[in-house]
Amino acid sequence: MSGPSDYQPTNPVLQWIERRLPIFGLMHSSFVAYPTPRNLNYWWTFGAILSFMLGVQILTGVILAMHYTPEATMAFHSVEAIVRDVNYGWLMRNMHASGASMFFFAVYVHMFRGLYYGSYKEPREILWILGVIIYLLMMATGFMGYVLPWGQMSFWGATVITNLFSAIPYVGDSIVTLLWGGYSVGNPTLNRFFSLHYLLPFVIAGVVVLHIWALHVAGQNNPAGVEAKTEKDTVAFTPYATIKDLFGVSCFMILFAWFIFYMPNYLGDADNYIPANPGVTPAHIVPEWYYLPFYAMLRSIPNKLAGVVVMFSSILILVFLPWLDTAKTKSCTYRPLAKQFFWIFVIVGILLGYLGAQPPEGIYVIAGRVLTFCYFAYFLIVLPLLSRVEKAKPLPNSIADDVLAKTGRKTAPMVSTVIALMIAGALFAGSTQNARAAEDETPPSQTWSFSGPFGKFDRGALQRGLKVYKEVCSACHSLNYIAFRNIADPGGPGYSEAQAKSFAAEYKIKDGPNDQGEMFERPGRPADYFPAPFPNEQAARAANGGGLPPDLSLITKARSYERGFPKFIFDFFTQFQEQGPNYVDALLQGFEDKPPPGVTIPEGSYYNKYFPGHAIKMPKPLSDGQVTFDDGSPATVAQYAKDVTTFLMWAADPHMEARKHLGFQVFVFLIIFAGMMYFTKKKVWAEAH
Amino acid sequence: MNPDATTIAAGAPIEVDLTPIASGQDIKVFWRGKPIYIMNRTKKQVDEARQVPVSSLPDPATDQSRVKEGHDQWLVVIGICTHLGCIPIAHEGNYDGFFCPCHGSQYDSSGRIRQGPAPANLAVPPYQFVSDSKLQIG
Structure with missing residues (x-):
C-alpha cells in the first residue's frame, strides 16, 4: 500500500535529480500522496509528536554537548555553567531535560493507543516489534542521559541500574566491570555513558525510519480496525494528516512549554542538585518517573x-503481544x-x-x-x-x-x-x-515574591539577603557558583556594574603563581567568584565538629520534601515549586533550645524542628538585631530568614525572571499558533467529511 | 572496554593505621573506588555474631571465617550492599551491624545478611595484618 506517486517535477533541475536519485519522488509518495485512513482520531497524532520530540532532543543535545564536560570532577560544574553562563543555556537544558519526560509521555500514549486499537495485529507485527526496540533504546538513552549531570541521583541511579546486571549468573560481574570501566561507577563510566548517550539517538532515528517504512508498507491502522479497501476510505497525507498533526504538535508544545518555562524541576529530583558523592547514598533512590512502574x-x-x-520480561513480553492476543x-x-x-x-x-x-x-x-x-x-x-x-x-x-x-x-x-x-x-x-x-x-508554605507565572525577585530582599549571607552565612558556607559580576546581572539584586566592582574589591582573592612562582593576594574583580571560607572539605569538617557546611549556590533547589497525593497533582497546575525555599526558611527559624521530651540530641549537635533527624551540627545562626538593614526593614530572625532565602533562590536560579518572561511570550505565540492550526485544519477537512 | 592501565594501577593495595579506631567505632576507607568498613567490634558484637546458629542464616558463614584469627574484634568488609550497590550505614538496624537505606537490607555485626532483599553477605576484601595496628587492603 505504498503511495501511488504522481510526482512529475516541472523544474528541469528537479527532473535532472529525479532521474538519478528519485528522492523527491520518495518524499512525495511517503508524505504527500500517501493514503491515510480518513477516520483517524487525535491519538494518531502522537506519531508526529514523537518525531518532533526526537528532533528536539537531538538538536538541543548537540548544542548541550558543545558546552558539556564529560569528566567526573567537572561534569556537575559544567552543567551549572551551561545553565548560568551559556547564552540561553538554561533554555537548552530545560528543553532537553523536560524534553526527555515529554518524549516518554508521548511514547506511552502512543503505545497505549496501539494496545487499545490492536495496532500490533496482523499485518503489523514487525511494525510493533520495531516500536518495542525503539522503546528499549529510548530507555537506555534516557538512563544514560540522566547520569551525565553527575548529581547524587545520577551517580546512585547508575550504581543501582548497572548492578542489575550483576544478577546474571556466571557472566554478571564481568558485564558490570565492562559497563563501569573500573572497580566502581566513576569517571570511565561517565565517559562511556556520554559516548553512548550521543550515539543511541541516531540509532533510534535509524530504527524510526524502519518503523515508518514498515508502517507505510502495512498502512496505518485506524479506530475502526478495518483495513482501507477503496479510495473512499482514505485521504491524502498532505494536506489532511499534515495539518492535523501540526495542530496536535502545537497543542503538545503548549504542555511542553509549561514544563520548560514554569516547572523545569517538577519532574526532577532535588537530590540531583547535590554533586555526586560515592561515600553517601541518598536515603531514597528513585529513578525518573518513566521507569517507576518497572x-x-x-x-x-x-x-x-x-x-x-x-523487570526485563515486563518489557520483552510486549514483543510477543501479537501472538498472545489472537482475537x-x-x-x-x-x-x-x-x-x-x-x-x-x-x-x-x-x-x-x-x-x-x-x-x-x-x-x-x-x-x-x-x-x-x-x-x-x-x-x-x-x-x-x-x-x-x-x-x-x-x-x-x-x-x-x-x-x-x-x-x-x-x-x-x-x-x-x-x-x-x-x-x-x-x-x-x-x-x-x-x-x-x-x-x-513539614515546613509551612510561605508567600514568595518569585512564585507563580509572573513572579519576580524582590530587589530589596535580594540586597538584604546578600548582606545576611556576607555577614553571617559566609563564615562557614561557600557560594561557589556565584561570581561578583552576577550581582549586577539583570534579574538579580539590581546593583550597577560599578557597585559590583567595588563590592568585589572588598574581598581578597588568592591568585598566582607570579613570576617568582609564589601565590599572592589581590583585591577581587567582578569576574572572580565568592571565595570559599575553607580551602577544602577536610578543613571545613574539622572546623565544624565533623559536619560539612554545604555550598549554598544550589541549596534551595537541592532541598525538598514530599507533597503527597493528591497535592503534587494540584502543584502542577498552581506551579507550586517552592519546597526548597520553604524548607530553608523554616530551617533557619526551626531551632529550639530544648528538644521536646523523648528526643535526645548528641553532644555537639543542636535540635532543629525541620532538619531530617532533628540533630543538626549548625548552631542557631541568626538572632534578632544581628544584621542592620539600611532600608529600615525589621532586624528580626524571620526577616533575615526570608531575605536570605530569597537571595539563595536567586543564586540557585539566576535566570528565573528571564525564563518566566520568555515563557509568557512563548505561551501567547503557541496559543495563537495552535488556534490558527485548528481553524486551518477545520477548513481543510471540511470537504473530506 | 575493560579497565585501563591507570585505573588498574590506582587499585594497588593500601595500608591503614588502626590505632585511632577505638572499640565500638569504625572507619570508612576507599579502595578501588569502593568504601571499605573497618570496624573495631565490641565484645558484645563479637558474641552476638558467634552465638547465632549458622544454619539459620540466608548465606551461611561463621564469624570466624570472616575475620582473621587473633584479630577477632576487627571486621573488614566492602560497604556495598549486595542487593543493588548502595552503601549500608554502620551501627544501624536490628542486628548491631549495618542497615541499607535503599531497599532495607540488614546485616549483622559480622556483615552477614539477616533480613531484606540482598542475596549475600557483605563481601570481605583481600587484606592482611602487617602488624597489630596496621592493615593492608588488597
Missing part, C-alpha cells in the same frame, strides 16, 4: 535474580470485555508507577506484588483468554461507513471508572494518614 516490579520480588528477570477484531471499540480490561491495565500501570516512588516497606511491597501479578496476567491470561471467549460487536463494513455512523456512539467505561475512583480514594486516604504523621515536620 522499578516497582523489580523491588516487589524478594529475590534479586528473579526481580531483574521480572480477529482489532479495535477495542468493538470488544466490550477487552475494553474494560484495557482500562484496568492502564490503572495498574499508573499505580505501579506510584508504588515505584514509595519507600519499599509494609503495604507498598504487598500492593507491588499484587499489581505485578496483574500486569503479567493481562498479557498471559486475560488477552489469550479473551481471544477465545469474547464475542465482538459487529464491525462497520468499511472506514467510510464508520465515518458516517460516527454520531451517538458513546458508552461510558463504567467498571473501570468506579475502580479508578475507588483507587484514587484509597490513595488519598493513605496519603492523608501519612501527612498527619508528618504534619509537624
